[in-house]
Amino acid sequence: MRMVSLYHCRPGMRLAKSIFSVDGRVLLAKDMELTDTLIRKLEECGVTYVYIQDPLFDDVQAEPTIPDELSAQAVNTIRQLFQMQAQTFQNHIAWNKLVRELENVFESVYREILQNQHTMFCLNQIYTYDAYLYKHCYQVGVYAMVMAVQLGFPKEKVREIALGSFLHDIGKLCIPREIINKPGRLTPQEYEEVQRHTVYGYDILRQKRSFPLLSAHIALQHHERLDGSGYPRKLKGDEIHEYAKMVAVADVYDALTSRRSYRKALLPSVAMEWLYAGSGRQFETRYLAAFRNAIVLYPVGLTVKLSTGERAVVVDNNTSAPQRPIVRIFEDAEGRAVVPYELDLSKALTVQITQVEI
Incomplete structure (x- = not known):
């Protein structure tokens, strides 16, 4: 299989994942075989890429570190919690039930992370655009959990980090x-309102x-920065809780590598360089290192x-x-098909990845 930009999809291609x-x-x-109608519908839903079957890459399996079914369950639980909170009349019993479901999600994801802690992590599930916020919260939670496990945090701390990250x-x-869905640049007043989230x-x-309560502080502090340039309280250094420092790294990385209505996704390597440019100034260096060592920058199956x-x-x-x-x-510089051959970029140091198709 290989990951293909929707722009390059053609009728007759078959989905590999x-x-x-959103639910x-x-x-x-x-x-499923793609048609012009399905490709158009996917575009309308905000899907920017799919995994397709390709005989040249039958041996390539882009398996996520976290099973698709578990990720789907997690995203749906987060969605339900968001939607319940949006209701005028709060049902506290139902909310507590969903939080228990979220804790069950944590337990399942935690087991997967422990079983794969020597494997680089990859999250490659495909969702429609209206699931972006819930998917973002889930992925930030998994990234933060991976960092915490890498750094040897006890399970109870990982749990607090996960719950706060997921929400x-x-x-x-x-x-x-x-304001949230505005495609253009925010006005100063709109940006000030967004900061209040x-x-x-x-x-x-x-x-x-x-x-x-410590998990709730993640919501409050995940936009604070070590040098005091963040918000809402412009906290500095040790004034920021360690949980929020970790989530800040995961939050920015996931945001930068996701396509939004107002910009394209950044290359994973570019996003990592962006984070490291703020090492010790905006982001805690040890959390950046733990994150970099655990995350797949270029998922298997990615077309580049x-x-x-x-x-x-x-x-x-x-x-x-x-x-x-x-x-x-599989294709030369003129766009002509070639007999596929492999190249190890750790040895071919003059060759760079300049673009990813997402």
């Missing part, structure tokens, strides 16, 4: 949708008896363009050099 809707249901199942953006429910989220979570002009697919990762994967070239 299922696509999920975690399978929208299009694996083996760190719940305060955005209090921001007008026209941290305070709104903290106020929501700290009032829930079943929710840990090289500095030579050739197109290739990532077929394996080098754990000692995550920015230099092994790729299989």
Whole structure:
């Protein structure tokens, strides 16, 4: 299989991985044949890439570190909690039940992380655009959990980090949708309102008896920065809780590598460089290192363009050099098909990945 930009999809291609809707249901199942209508519908739903079956890459399996079914369950639980909070009349019994479900999700994800802690982590489930916020919260939670496990945090601390991360953006429910979904640049007044989502989220979570107070602080502080340039309180250094420092790294990385209505996704390596540019100034260096050592920058199956002009697919990762994967070239610089051959970018140091198709 290989990951293909929707722009490059053509009728007759078959899906190699299922696509999920906002409530975690399978929208299009694996083996579904694409048509012009389906491609157009996927575009309308905000899907930017799919995994397709390709005889040149039958041996390439882009298996996520966390099973698709578990990720779908997690995203759906987060969605239900957000939607329940948005209701005028709060059902505290139902909320507590969903928090218990979220804790069950934590337990399952935690087991997967422990079983795969010597494997680089990859989250490659495909969702429609209206699931972005819930998917973002879930992925930030998993990234933060991976960092915590890497650093040897005890299970109870990992649990607090996970719960706070999974709901760190719940305060955005209090921001007008026209501001949240605005495709252009925000006005100073709109940006000031967006910043308040941290305070709104903290106020929501700290009032829930079943929710840990330290987890609620993640919602409040995940936009604070070591040098005091963050918000809402412009905290510095040790004034920021360690949980929030970790989530800040995961939050920014996931945001930068996700396509939004107002910009394209950044290359994973570019996003990592962006984070490291703030090492010791905005972000805690040890959390950046733990994150970099645990995360797959170029998922297996990803279609990339090289500095030579050739197109290739990532077929394996080098754990000692995550920015230099092994790729299989299938198209030359003129767009002509070639007999596929593999190139280890950790050895071909003059060749760079210049573009990813997402």
